[in-house]
Amino acid sequence: MRRYPTVAEVDDSARQLVSRFSGTCRLRRIGTSSGGRPITMLTVGHGPHHVLVVARPHPDEPVGAATAITLAARAAHGVGVSPATGSTTVTWNIVLCLDPDGAALSQGLEEATAGDGHTLEGYYRSAYRPVAAEQPEWAPIVSHQLPESQALFDVIDELRPFLQCSLHSVEAGGTWVQLTRELPELTAPFHTSAAKHGIPVQHGTFDALYWENPSPGVYILPPPELTGRLAAGSENIGRSTWCAPPRYGGVTAIIEVPLWTTDMADDLAAHPNRAAAVRDLSARVLDGGRQVTAILDKARAFLPRPEDSPRRRVLEWMADGLYDLVAESWQPLAADASHPHPHPHPHPLTTAQICALDIVARRQPLRAAGLLHHLLKSTTAPAAVGLRDDLDELLTAWSTDFRRSLRLRRVPVHNQVEHQLSTVLTATEAALNTATT
Known part of the structure; x- marks a missing residue:
């Protein structure tokens, strides 16, 4: 298969x-x-x-x-x-x-x-x-x-x-x-x-x-x-x-x-810089979300209405606080990781746990970029061409960095x-x- x-x-x-x-x-x-x-x-x-x-x-x-x-x-x-x-x-x-x-x-x-x-x-x-x-x-x-x-x-x-x-x-x-x-x-x-x-x-x-x-x-x-x-x-x-x-x-x-x-998925070694890593991942999801949302802002005038487009509904839902919700939910982790005995974790955050959060931080903006690129392929608006090019660059750069940084294999x-x-x-x-x- x-x-x-x-x-x-x-x-x-x-x-x-x-x-x-x-x-x-x-x-x-x-x-x-x-x-x-x-x-x-x-x-x-x-x-x-x-x-x-x-x-x-x-x-x-x-x-x-x-x-x-x-x-x-x-x-x-x-x-x-x-x-x-x-x-x-x-x-x-x-x-x-x-x-x-x-x-x-x-x-x-x-x-x-x-x-x-x-x-x-x-x-x-x-x-x-x-x-x-x-x-x-x-x-x-x-x-x-x-x-x-x-x-x-x-x-x-x-x-x-x-x-x-x-x-x-x-x-x-x-x-x-x-x-x-x-x-x-x-x-x-x-x-x-x-x-x-x-x-x-x-x-x-x-x-x-x-x-x-x-x-x-x-x-x-x-x-x-x-x-x-x-x-x-x-x-x-x-x-x-x-x-x-x-x-x-x-x-x-x-x-x-x-x-x-x-292989990071089952790496139980304590992450050496867990507090900084959590803060960086929060920033990653927010920054990626803002980049896609900035392109969405330029494209809204010639995209289908949310009530007519499931993809547009997803993009507006994500732009309307989803990235913030994800990042904010990790703030207690960042605070816990700064202490010798974090709570509610009885042990320091592991490389595997940081890896799991890293995947989420990367995939949220990537999902949005893919959806918006698909919508822009369906419009004849002249401005859509440049915006598609911008998304092409983001999709390629983010996917490549995702694969290399986490050493992904199929x-x-x-x-x-x-x-x-x-x-x-x-x-x-x-x-x-x-x-x-």
Whole structure:
């Protein structure tokens, strides 16, 4: 597998499985997106225990679709699954693409990241990620109801899965799992799989910086009342689709794999200049955001209106305080890092943790630059040419510095898929054991 499959290719593969394994596989529409696109779920098996797998919850995270259809094929064939995860024990319910509207706006991402010609810059020029209020898993957190979110809530209420696996990927870094409750049997196989596929385990993440961390790369969602341990803007995370299965005794595993990785992701050495590093990263995200926003200011007159353009909505959302929110959320880290015994960290910030923040500081302006460049390609305004040139320079310079500074290397698509799939199967066995004991 040299590239990620498109939504159309995944749908076609699902139909082929249903045709070939009509007694084992079923395909149904579970909802309709805001833009009128179908949200489909492929079900494999007739076991008494339901697993819900959610692919492409974010449209700029393409690996989950490949993992989902690979899982479905192996479960249908009875290959690569254990007795505990076979179709007579487990029913696999696989949402093939939770955000088809967003995936349509990320069209071209699969080719931009394919084969030997892939580049980080090509990724950012093609990727689209909606505002928080238009992300199906996240929208309920900000009190926004989407039909995509409701479709997922309805399926959870119908199936009452003992496990939900949300398939995510990150542009750069290591691999990690976020859980709504601990699954001790997951840890060792997860680490073994990561090592087998050449993917470092991420020590420290932006989203879960203050979460319980019972083992490297495994993070446990804190109780809702402990809002101080959540990333800025996620204080109402209990409303998310991730937290719906626990209502029925189930657990959610959010499985992250990187497209590009770095050995810094699992470097546990204390960072030698942690306070200065955090301050520098705060400045980086602010400065990058200001540069893109300055170009946006010059282009607003000939861009489509925000209400007519999802990309424009993202740009305005980011310009209207997102960069500041990220930078401000790191100020306590900078203050803590200045003391001998920082709190709430019992140990000094590591190189891996600083690396995780560095990735966020770089990707926010890059995402914005890619979105704005895409919009400017669609206008005939004379001034757009010069502004596109400015963005070209930023995209190239920032992507090159990102790759060189963090010594990024591409993770083969096959390795991403096999590791994520292995983690899904391991989580299933671990959750099934706790559900039946």
